[in-house]
Amino acid sequence: MGRWEPDSRGRLQEAALALFSERGFDQTTAAEIAARAGVTERTFFRHFADKREVLFGGSEVLRERIVTGVAGAPAGHAPLEAVADGLDAAAAMLGEARRDLTAQRQAVIAANPELRERELAKLAAYAAAVAATLRQRGVGELQATLAAEAGMSVLRAALERWANGHDDRSLPVIMADYLAELRAVTASS
């Protein structure tokens, strides 16, 4: 064992989620999070680029999963079908997480404009990565962008419903349903 307790990063994430839930994001300082995790404020900012990032630790892994799902779609799949495969991969990963923790995290994010802003940025990053993957599959730039962003809208709406417990269906089922709704509402009329 090292000079300090291991997994500072994980302790910081737990401490932050707890404090944000108790007092709110604005009423919690980075120094308080660090103290609760048993480290200094400087260490907090070594692990996380800014105070919000502590809530988005798993976002890169999720992005990779989504991209892998899209890239692994059969060659014959249309753009939105490939995106659907990416959503399946995301749903599989998120479905493994404890729903109560996801709900707690979503509640903290929903309660603060700065955190909502950051969540949008993360979704935009997913969309950009998915669009780039679609382009490698031969999809045009514009269609790739539009399909990817619409897919992330589906992801967010489904995740919100699932995490809040308003729907007892599994996350992949909700996502598939929501994707069908997207197709319905964008159908020419």
Add this chain to the structure above:
Amino acid sequence: MGRWEPDSRGRLQEAALALFSERGFDQTTAAEIAARAGVTERTFFRHFADKREVLFGGSEVLRERIVTGVAGAPAGHAPLEAVADGLDAAAAMLGEARRDLTAQRQAVIAANPELRERELAKLAAYAAAVAATLRQRGVGELQATLAAEAGMSVLRAALERWANGHDDRSLPVIMADYLAELRAVTASS
């Protein structure tokens, strides 16, 4: 005339755009913007909630225009058709602005992650307002959200292309084209 030069707010917006273009967002302090506008830093933060907001002064007007466009769509219009009417209203307003100024503003935003984040938040606010308007027209919550967010994707992509001068067509024409692309890529296959 008052004790001070009028239109502090407008001078702050101009000064900020100029300084951000010259040095970049991070290398410009709020105090420098204020000095260039002939006011104090405190006055800057009386007019704008934070340093980024100075670049988004017209966003509320644009949101109202979009919402008015959606609300004014014929009763028979499908959700996405109503959104298209909102996009037309947005295009009409943005088309009035000088394209070079819009391009300059977009370049500043594109160069900075924090500003891109804020732009996403503004688009999300438009989408939420549009979705609420669609719901008043009897559209279901989910379809309203998905149609509105897809519409804002179209708005952003078209605005980017128009402002950069990569496309000589008028903004409304580009938007209509992009909306057709959205329909094509989400068509069941």
Add this chain to the structure above:
DNA sequence: AATCTGATGTCAGTGACTGTCAACACGTCA
């Protein structure tokens, strides 16, 4: 044993943002 490496602590500093109070030009009303 000497050295290297990685994670952390310490400390000083910048800049975004806020609360509070005073100053002052302007309009209103007696």
Add this chain to the structure above:
DNA sequence: TGACGTGTTGACAGTCACTGACATCAGATT
């Protein structure tokens, strides 16, 4: 005409997010 309310600004002190530079120390490497 003059007292008074109102809206905008300046002045100033303060908190907190975030950064750069340097020291420290356990464990791995040689």
